[in-house]
Amino acid sequence: MFSIYVISMLILMISMMIMFFASILSKKKNSDREKSSPFECGFDPKYSSRLPFSLQFFLITIIFLIFDIEIALILPLILTISFSNLLTWTITSLIFMLILLIGLYHEWNQGMLNWSN
Template sequence: MFNLINTMTMLSMICFMMLIMNFLLMKKKKNRNKSSPFECGFDPFSSIRLPFSLRFYLICILFLIFDVEISILMPFILTFKYLNKFYWMMLFIFFIFILLVGLYYEWSEGSLEWSF
Protein backbone atom coordinates (compact mmCIF):
# COMPACT_ATOMS: atom_id res chain seq x y z
CA MET A 1 0.00 0.00 0.00
CA PHE A 2 2.79 2.38 0.96
CA ASN A 3 4.70 1.67 -2.27
CA LEU A 4 1.63 2.38 -4.37
CA ILE A 5 1.16 5.78 -2.73
CA ASN A 6 4.84 6.62 -3.18
CA THR A 7 4.70 5.54 -6.82
CA MET A 8 1.58 7.59 -7.53
CA THR A 9 3.08 10.62 -5.79
CA MET A 10 6.27 10.30 -7.77
CA LEU A 11 4.38 9.95 -11.07
CA SER A 12 2.22 12.97 -10.34
CA MET A 13 5.31 15.04 -9.44
CA ILE A 14 7.00 14.02 -12.70
CA CYS A 15 3.90 14.94 -14.71
CA PHE A 16 3.64 18.28 -12.93
CA MET A 17 7.33 19.05 -13.58
CA MET A 18 6.96 18.14 -17.26
CA LEU A 19 3.98 20.47 -17.52
CA ILE A 20 5.91 23.34 -15.95
CA MET A 21 8.93 22.69 -18.21
CA ASN A 22 6.65 22.73 -21.24
CA PHE A 23 5.34 26.18 -20.36
CA LEU A 24 8.79 27.54 -19.56
CA LEU A 25 10.58 26.20 -22.64
CA MET A 26 7.94 26.63 -25.35
CA LYS A 27 8.45 29.19 -28.09
CA LYS A 28 6.27 32.21 -27.51
CA LYS A 29 7.08 33.99 -30.75
CA LYS A 30 4.25 33.86 -33.31
CA ASN A 31 5.22 33.07 -36.86
CA ARG A 32 3.16 33.66 -40.01
CA ASN A 33 4.14 30.30 -41.46
CA LYS A 34 3.31 28.43 -38.26
CA SER A 35 -0.19 29.90 -38.04
CA SER A 36 -1.09 29.36 -41.72
CA PRO A 37 -2.78 26.15 -42.93
CA PHE A 38 -0.46 23.54 -44.39
CA GLU A 39 -1.14 22.27 -47.91
CA CYS A 40 2.02 20.42 -48.95
CA GLY A 41 4.12 23.56 -48.59
CA PHE A 42 1.98 25.65 -50.96
CA ASP A 43 -0.25 28.57 -50.15
CA PRO A 44 -3.92 27.66 -49.81
CA PHE A 45 -5.62 27.79 -53.21
CA SER A 46 -9.09 28.69 -52.08
CA SER A 47 -11.15 29.66 -49.08
CA ILE A 48 -11.78 27.16 -46.31
CA ARG A 49 -15.48 28.03 -46.23
CA LEU A 50 -16.53 26.21 -49.41
CA PRO A 51 -19.96 24.56 -49.58
CA PHE A 52 -19.89 20.90 -48.63
CA SER A 53 -20.86 18.32 -51.26
CA LEU A 54 -23.80 16.24 -50.05
CA ARG A 55 -23.09 13.51 -52.63
CA PHE A 56 -19.56 13.13 -51.27
CA TYR A 57 -21.04 12.75 -47.78
CA LEU A 58 -23.49 10.06 -48.98
CA ILE A 59 -20.73 8.13 -50.72
CA CYS A 60 -18.66 8.25 -47.51
CA ILE A 61 -21.62 6.97 -45.49
CA LEU A 62 -22.15 4.18 -48.03
CA PHE A 63 -18.49 3.22 -47.76
CA LEU A 64 -18.74 3.15 -43.96
CA ILE A 65 -21.84 0.94 -44.11
CA PHE A 66 -20.09 -1.62 -46.31
CA ASP A 67 -16.94 -1.38 -44.22
CA VAL A 68 -18.96 -2.22 -41.10
CA GLU A 69 -20.64 -5.01 -43.06
CA ILE A 70 -17.25 -6.62 -43.67
CA SER A 71 -16.45 -6.28 -39.97
CA ILE A 72 -19.69 -8.09 -39.12
CA LEU A 73 -19.30 -10.80 -41.76
CA MET A 74 -15.82 -11.92 -40.72
CA PRO A 75 -16.75 -13.19 -37.23
CA PHE A 76 -20.05 -14.44 -38.66
CA ILE A 77 -18.15 -16.71 -41.03
CA LEU A 78 -15.91 -17.95 -38.22
CA THR A 79 -18.96 -19.18 -36.26
CA PHE A 80 -19.96 -21.55 -39.08
CA LYS A 81 -18.62 -24.68 -37.41
CA TYR A 82 -20.25 -23.91 -34.03
CA LEU A 83 -23.83 -23.19 -35.09
CA ASN A 84 -26.56 -25.30 -36.69
CA LYS A 85 -25.99 -25.12 -40.44
CA PHE A 86 -29.62 -24.36 -41.32
CA TYR A 87 -29.93 -21.48 -38.85
CA TRP A 88 -26.53 -20.15 -39.83
CA MET A 89 -27.54 -20.15 -43.51
CA MET A 90 -30.87 -18.45 -42.76
CA LEU A 91 -29.11 -15.74 -40.73
CA PHE A 92 -26.54 -15.25 -43.47
CA ILE A 93 -29.21 -14.97 -46.19
CA PHE A 94 -31.22 -12.56 -44.04
CA PHE A 95 -28.13 -10.39 -43.46
CA ILE A 96 -27.25 -10.32 -47.16
CA PHE A 97 -30.91 -9.56 -47.99
CA ILE A 98 -30.88 -6.52 -45.70
CA LEU A 99 -27.67 -5.31 -47.35
CA LEU A 100 -29.12 -5.80 -50.84
CA VAL A 101 -32.30 -3.91 -49.90
CA GLY A 102 -30.16 -1.03 -48.62
CA LEU A 103 -28.05 -1.09 -51.78
CA TYR A 104 -31.19 -1.05 -53.94
CA TYR A 105 -32.52 1.90 -51.95
CA GLU A 106 -29.27 3.83 -52.46
CA TRP A 107 -29.31 2.97 -56.16
CA SER A 108 -32.94 4.02 -56.66
CA GLU A 109 -32.30 7.26 -54.75
CA GLY A 110 -29.44 8.09 -57.12
CA SER A 111 -26.69 8.21 -54.51
CA LEU A 112 -24.49 5.85 -56.52
CA GLU A 113 -24.34 8.07 -59.60
CA TRP A 114 -20.85 9.52 -59.88
CA SER A 115 -21.79 12.44 -62.11
CA PHE A 116 -21.88 15.63 -60.08
Protein backbone atom coordinates in the same frame (compact mmCIF):
# COMPACT_ATOMS: atom_id res chain seq x y z
CA MET B 1 2.55 -0.72 0.88
CA PHE B 2 3.37 2.70 2.24
CA SER B 3 6.59 2.87 0.20
CA ILE B 4 4.67 2.21 -3.05
CA TYR B 5 2.33 5.07 -2.15
CA VAL B 6 5.23 7.41 -1.41
CA ILE B 7 7.09 6.49 -4.61
CA SER B 8 3.97 6.94 -6.75
CA MET B 9 3.28 10.34 -5.21
CA LEU B 10 6.91 11.34 -5.76
CA ILE B 11 6.72 10.31 -9.43
CA LEU B 12 3.43 12.19 -9.81
CA MET B 13 4.89 15.36 -8.28
CA ILE B 14 8.05 15.23 -10.43
CA SER B 15 6.04 14.70 -13.62
CA MET B 16 3.67 17.54 -12.71
CA MET B 17 6.62 19.88 -12.09
CA ILE B 18 8.22 18.93 -15.41
CA MET B 19 4.95 19.55 -17.27
CA PHE B 20 4.48 22.90 -15.49
CA PHE B 21 7.97 24.12 -16.30
CA ALA B 22 7.71 22.89 -19.89
CA SER B 23 4.46 24.77 -20.39
CA ILE B 24 5.97 27.97 -18.95
CA LEU B 25 9.15 27.75 -21.03
CA SER B 26 7.45 26.82 -24.31
CA LYS B 27 4.93 29.67 -24.45
CA LYS B 28 5.24 31.86 -27.50
CA LYS B 29 5.26 35.42 -26.28
CA ASN B 30 4.82 37.17 -29.64
CA SER B 31 1.64 36.26 -31.45
CA ASP B 32 1.90 37.86 -34.86
CA ARG B 33 -0.85 38.05 -37.48
CA GLU B 34 1.54 36.93 -40.19
CA LYS B 35 2.78 34.00 -38.14
CA SER B 36 -0.72 32.75 -37.42
CA SER B 37 -1.92 33.06 -41.03
CA PRO B 38 -1.66 30.06 -43.39
CA PHE B 39 1.60 29.85 -45.32
CA GLU B 40 1.53 29.36 -49.08
CA CYS B 41 5.05 29.63 -50.53
CA GLY B 42 5.60 33.08 -49.06
CA PHE B 43 2.59 34.62 -50.81
CA ASP B 44 -0.85 35.49 -49.54
CA PRO B 45 -3.30 32.63 -50.12
CA LYS B 46 -5.24 33.04 -53.36
CA TYR B 47 -8.27 31.05 -52.29
CA SER B 48 -10.14 30.48 -49.08
CA SER B 49 -9.14 27.40 -47.12
CA ARG B 50 -12.82 26.54 -46.72
CA LEU B 51 -13.60 25.14 -50.15
CA PRO B 52 -17.00 23.52 -50.66
CA PHE B 53 -16.95 19.79 -51.34
CA SER B 54 -19.23 17.64 -53.41
CA LEU B 55 -22.16 16.27 -51.44
CA GLN B 56 -22.40 13.38 -53.89
CA PHE B 57 -18.81 12.40 -53.12
CA PHE B 58 -19.60 12.53 -49.39
CA LEU B 59 -22.64 10.25 -49.85
CA ILE B 60 -20.62 7.74 -51.88
CA THR B 61 -18.00 7.73 -49.12
CA ILE B 62 -20.61 7.08 -46.43
CA ILE B 63 -22.15 4.28 -48.48
CA PHE B 64 -18.70 2.74 -48.97
CA LEU B 65 -18.03 2.84 -45.23
CA ILE B 66 -21.38 1.25 -44.44
CA PHE B 67 -20.86 -1.59 -46.90
CA ASP B 68 -17.28 -2.02 -45.75
CA ILE B 69 -18.50 -2.58 -42.18
CA GLU B 70 -21.14 -4.98 -43.46
CA ILE B 71 -18.46 -7.02 -45.23
CA ALA B 72 -16.54 -7.16 -41.98
CA LEU B 73 -19.71 -8.57 -40.39
CA ILE B 74 -20.23 -11.13 -43.18
CA LEU B 75 -16.73 -12.63 -43.01
CA PRO B 76 -17.16 -14.27 -39.58
CA LEU B 77 -20.29 -16.01 -40.87
CA ILE B 78 -18.02 -18.39 -42.78
CA LEU B 79 -16.17 -19.35 -39.61
CA THR B 80 -19.32 -19.85 -37.53
CA ILE B 81 -20.95 -22.34 -39.90
CA SER B 82 -19.17 -25.28 -38.28
CA PHE B 83 -20.06 -24.23 -34.71
CA SER B 84 -23.77 -23.51 -35.11
CA ASN B 85 -26.95 -25.19 -36.22
CA LEU B 86 -27.17 -25.20 -40.00
CA LEU B 87 -30.81 -24.08 -40.10
CA THR B 88 -30.21 -21.21 -37.68
CA TRP B 89 -27.07 -20.14 -39.52
CA THR B 90 -28.86 -20.21 -42.89
CA ILE B 91 -31.83 -18.18 -41.64
CA THR B 92 -29.57 -15.63 -39.94
CA SER B 93 -27.33 -15.18 -42.97
CA LEU B 94 -30.31 -14.95 -45.36
CA ILE B 95 -31.98 -12.29 -43.21
CA PHE B 96 -28.72 -10.34 -43.04
CA MET B 97 -28.22 -10.58 -46.83
CA LEU B 98 -31.84 -9.59 -47.40
CA ILE B 99 -31.38 -6.47 -45.26
CA LEU B 100 -28.24 -5.59 -47.26
CA LEU B 101 -30.01 -6.07 -50.58
CA ILE B 102 -32.99 -3.97 -49.47
CA GLY B 103 -30.58 -1.20 -48.42
CA LEU B 104 -28.75 -1.40 -51.74
CA TYR B 105 -32.03 -1.25 -53.65
CA HIS B 106 -33.15 1.77 -51.61
CA GLU B 107 -29.88 3.60 -52.32
CA TRP B 108 -30.10 2.74 -56.00
CA ASN B 109 -33.77 3.82 -56.13
CA GLN B 110 -32.96 7.15 -54.45
CA GLY B 111 -30.20 7.82 -57.00
CA MET B 112 -27.38 7.87 -54.47
CA LEU B 113 -25.23 5.55 -56.57
CA ASN B 114 -25.33 7.76 -59.68
CA TRP B 115 -22.05 9.67 -59.81
CA SER B 116 -23.09 12.14 -62.50
CA ASN B 117 -26.34 14.08 -62.34
